[in-house]
Amino acid sequence: MLKVAVKIFIVLALASLSLCAAARTPIAVHAPSVAPERLELASNWTLSSADELTVSGDALSSDYDAAGWYKVSRMPATVLEILRENGVFPDPYVGKNLRDRVPQQLYEKDWWYRDEFTAPPGRTTYLLEFPGINYRAEIWLNGRLVAGAERVVGMYVAHEFDVTPLVRPGERNFLAVKVTPERALQDVDGVELADSWNDWINWNYLGFPPADGDPDRRGTSFVPDRNAGIWKPVYLTAVGSVGIGAAVVNSELPLPRTDSARLTIRTDLRNYSEQRTRGVLRATITRPDKSEVSVDQVVTLKPGEHREITFTPDEFTQLTFQHPDLWWPYTMGQPTLHDLRLEFRIENRLSDDKELRFGIRTVTQHRDDSFSADGGDFYLTVNGKNFPVRGAAYTPDLLYRNDPDREDAILRYAKDLGLNMLRFEGKLASEQLVEKADELGIPIMAGWMCCNQWEKWEQWDTEDYGVAMASLRTQIQLFRTHASAFVWANGSDGLPPPHIRARYRAIIDEMHWQNATVDTVSLLTRDANGVALWDGIDMGGPYTWRPPSYWFSGRYGATWGASAEQGSNEQIPPYASLKRFIPPDELWPINDTWYFHAGSQPKNAALINAQRTIGLRYGPSYSAEMFAAKAQLAQYEGARAQFEAFAAGGWGTHKMTIYWMLNSPWPSFFGQLFDYYLRPGGAYFGAKKGLRPLSVVFDSYATDNAGPARISVVNQTQVDEQDLAVRVRVYDLQGNVKADGRVNGIDVSAGDAVEAMRLPRGLANSPVFFVRCQLTRPSGEVVADNVYWQSQQPDDVGDPTNDRAFESWQASWADMTALNSMPPVPLDVTARHESINGQDTVVVRLRNYTPNIAFFERAEILSSRDGDEILPIEYDDNYVTVFPGEIVEIRGTVPREGPSANWVRLTGHNTSPIAIPVT
Missing domain, CATH: 2.60.40.10 (Immunoglobulins)
Structure with a gap:
């Protein structure tokens, strides 16, 4: 463990993010004759383990032969990412390679990064900037030490050095950086103030479980290098x-x-x-x-x-x-x-x-009077208007891979879904992503990671305190310039102690932060005088799947208020993605290779909840393909219901929901609306339905005990809507219409929801039936078409005490198994190209000539007949239902620079797969 003896020196050093490398010699005051320049040092980098070298930084930062080192295609890059890129081991994201084929003690070594660059001539001052090094570093330039590891410390601390005396303008310069990974603390349960993956990856396989074996305590999850390295761009700035x-x-x-x-x-x-x-x-x-x-x-x-x-x-x-x-x-x-x-x-x-x-805007935080004794629920206004948060949690790549195109695709997906906030819990993203969020209008909530050293305040020493404050100053300085930065959270699952909280707040004020600030997003606690120390946000989870009726019932704490984490920790990707990271001989039955890619909590780690939910509601599975297909049904239901319930429940009691999570850091079964390969599955299209700006919502008979269901029109736009019509039809499994009702003249104000009608029970006599809700304008335009499948045997989570985080227990389960015996339906499928705004759009037309229902139809746009889906890709809808005698069209937009769209594959719950050419 690298610690220095004189802690006071460290704090003083970290307090200033601009550190001089050496004494300056007197110079004449003059400005350069050429313009300032900021040069990103992105190429010519190499990497070597320090164990393999016998020379020190002075030699490495000179004209040294590094031909045998690992090449870096482009910086920034962590150690493990560079090793992966150089083919040192098989793909770490497949099977259990990350554990079995990658040395697990990479973090016990130091690593040398080396670069050669030409400094622009004719300037007076040269600054070397490191926005992100994890965790410690020695920095050498042209044979001289710029700064040692006692000064360059902290993953989230930016460093700037005046290297004017050391730079050779107009000539080759040699830069060497010795990186020391985050290390375990001695004699305490913790590490340093970098970041960990907590339960996002399985600590039973990667990292270490709780020291005392208590399953209710958290372990610490790491990749083998602990994300060591230069993980943000390096710059040389030449100025006057x-x-x-x-x-x-x-x-x-x-x-x-x-x-x-x-x-x-x-x-x-x-x-x-x-x-x-x-x-x-x-x-x-x-x-x-x-x-x-x-x-x-x-x-x-x-x-x-x-x-x-x-x-x-x-x-x-x-x-x-x-x-x-x-x-x-x-x-x-x-x-x-x-x-x-x-x-x-x-x-x-x-x-x-x-x-x-x-951007010119004002973001203001408030508390409502829902719990007046404790200050009420948190909410935001933007430019004076109420802002209902409908967000999801973002994560970078597990190895912090630098991929701007991927970041752009993820943000486009967020907007396509209709999400209006992304949460960063630790894993503070690249500035490129934040800049893109500014342009797209996607707000961000950022803050420190839960459960690791960031919230083990009792273990902090003088250095940790200095690193924490310098890290906060760096991050606020970065985020404060961005229009999309709305909320900073000083804590996640815990509340910082008073003295740390006070210093955090002082720094935020000093940095002229004009946005929302919260100290915790998860708990209600009180001081010695009984005063609530709470920012009005909780984390309702429940971190496992819940049925639609749960979200609409109003019986459970997660279903109202303001929450920073909601959803399921167990999400099964579509089968096409499963095949990419689970080896063929491990695909079925579910086994420890699956668990390796799951979360860490005891039930999540073995996918017990997902298996229980899917098996009890949809029947047993006999292959990975069948299990994944049924999972998409359940995940569609759950994600749609969460967002629809918050829309239909109204602003008064439903201020904020943030889905846990938007994406996954690697191919996994951990909470995600789309998988690592950017393949949208059931949860994606369910969420997209629930986030529609204007829609009609069925509450699954949840809000009136043993009574009728409520059909609501929800308006999540900024415009009042008048004279809408709602039509609701109930179908049995054979496709017969058992009930048909209509209500006209519905008005709904901007941001509001109104009840349109009530739907009695017992309208269909089949064990599973369909409720189809359509919203139309007077012109006949269909604004929303929402299809729900319902069991005569209802889901019932039961008493609120039965609502336990990380566990799926219910008093009764819906029986959806009758869906498995629906009559097969052959669809007439055609596909054609259209150009919309210069982008290739494929229109897939599904026509049902039969008297039966074609259920849960998924279209995939391909470049070749037997190839994989073109990814990323955006569809206006998918997993659609085609009723007898009707036509449904799906539009898919292909990336401008991706492969050409030549084929469409269609699969459905009761249709045989078919592939057709695009004309």
Whole structure:
């Protein structure tokens, strides 16, 4: 364990994120004759284990022959990702390779990264920037030590070094970085302040289980290198004698009015010279109409001085905008961005510049009066309007693989689903992803990870405290510039102690954070005086599947309020994905290779809940393909119901739900709306139905005990709707209509839900029946078509005490097995190309000439007849039901730069697979 003796020195060192490598020699004050430049050091990197070397950093950062080292195709990259890329072991994401074929003690070694680059000539100051190294590092440049491991520490701490005396402008430079992975703490149950995967990967196989064997305690999950390495980009910035540091634009709206906005610009300036320096700082804002607003300020800096400079609307009236273009979440309006350019000039020559994009918006946190004694449920308003959160939890790749295209695809999926917030619990994402979220209008909730050293405050020593505060300062500095950054959480499952909480809050205030801040998202606790210490958010889980009636019942704590984690920890991908990571001889029956890719909690780890749920409701499975197909049915039901219940339940009691999770860090069975291969399955399309802006919802006979069901029209848009019509039909398994009702003239306000009708029980005599709800406009346009399958034997979780996290227990289970004997239906299927906004769209038409129902039909767009589905891909709908004599169309949009769409494969619950060409 690498710890230094003098802890006070570490805290002082970490408090400043800009550290000088060596004493500066006096220089004349002048600006460069060429423009500043920020160079990403992305190529020419190599990697070696320190165990295999006999030389030290001075030699490695000189003209050293590293021909035998592992090549890095592009930085950033963690150690394990580089080894994977170099084919050191078989694909770690397949089978149990990550445990059996990868050395598990990679974290016990130090690792050397090495790079060669040419520094741009003609500048006065050269800065070396490391936004993310995990966990410690020695940094060497051209044979000299820039900083040691006692100063470069913390996964989430950014570091900047003035390396002017060491750089060779216009010549080859040699950079060597010795990385020390996160290590276990001595004599305590913990590690260091990096990140872990908690129960996202199975600690029974990767990492270590609870030391005392208590199944109710959490272990700690790791990959073999503990995600060691340089995991964020490295930059060399060349500027004049004065540099521009972090900047932010804060906006103030005169709410409830939004007809003006007062902007405040703040930025840091640093004088890197040993001379008193005078110059002009100019800030230029470019509005969406391309008009510009500029403000100037003369600044004089002492030698080496670092100072924050502020432009306020009181001093500069130009910074009060009339009729501003506001940034909105995409579900509420346009996410309009403005451009800011900062320039510092000395004697009218450019010393440094910086550009960023920002949004004019105000995010405000509130508490309602639902639990007046404890402060009520948390909620947000944006620009004065209520913001019902319908989100999901994001994760990066398990090896922190740098893949901007994949990040873009994930964000497009989030928007396609209709999600309006992503939560980062630890795993703080790349800035590229956050920038894209700004552009797309997808808000973000970020904060520290639960259950590892970040919440084991009693184990913190002086170094940990310093790392924690420096990490917070770095992350707030990064997120505060982004319009999409809405919420910061200082804790997840726990509440930081008062002294840590107070320091966290002070840093957040110092950093001019103007968004929501919570100290915990999971628990209600009280201080010594009985005062509630609670931010109004809980984590209702229940971390296992629940039936639709559960979500609508209002009987269970997870079904109302504001929750940061809801959903099931066990999600089975479609069979096409299963085949990619479970070896053929391990596909069936379910075995420990499946468990290896599951979560860690005792029931989740063996997929007991998924097997129970699917088996009891849909009948036994005899193959992996059958089990995966039935899983899509259950997962569709559960995800749809969660989001529909929060929509139909109304704003008053349903402020926030965040699905656990959006995606998975590797091929797994852990909570996900789409799998690692970006294949959307049942949960995806169920959630997409539940998140429709305007829809009609059936409550599965849940909200009126033994009485009729409620059919509601939900309007999750910003526009009032009038004169809508609802039609509800009930079908038996043979496709016969057993009931048909209609209600006209329905009005529903923006963000509201109204009851349209009630549906009696006993309308169909088959053991399973279908409830079909359609919402139409007076023109006849079908706005929503929602199909539910129901059992005469209801699901009943039972008494609320039966609602236990991580376990699926019910007083009774619906019997859906009659679906397995539905009459087979041959569909007439055609597919054609259409071009929409320059993108290739395939229209799949399903026609049912028979008197029977074709149920749960899945279309897949392929490049070759027997190939895999083109991924990523977006469909307007899928897993559709085609009623007798009707036509259903599915539209799939193919990525612009992906393979061509030539075939469509159709599979269904009671139809034989068919593949047809696209014409």
